[in-house]
Amino acid sequence: MRQLALRSTFARGFRAPSAAENGVGGLAAFSTAEDPLRCNPGVETACDPAAIAVITSPNPALEPERSRSLNFGIIWDPLPRTSISVDFWQIKRKNEINQN
Structure with missing residues (x-):
């Protein structure tokens, strides 16, 4: 038809897996996050996203x-x-x- x-x-x-995921060194980086519990109407700086450290440990057994x-x-x-x-x-x- x-x-x-x-x-x-x-x-x-x-x-x-990448070298950071199953190597021997790992990965250290920075990211941003918001904390809505700290954000009050009178404190505007607490409402801005803050930098946080992210550390990933490698796993040599990853497939x-x-x-x-x-x-x-x-x-x-x-x-x-x-x-x-x-x-x-x-x-x-x-x-x-x-x-x-």
């Missing part, structure tokens, strides 16, 4: 992240300049590297 199209994809993903994704769909063009599509997708991740 000319008005009907099917599509699908399958993919695998891979991400190796690479892996993922699999699946996508399939149907496109139907019943009339000129009109299309209807339905898609299904699924992503599964293993060994996801998160900040603790």
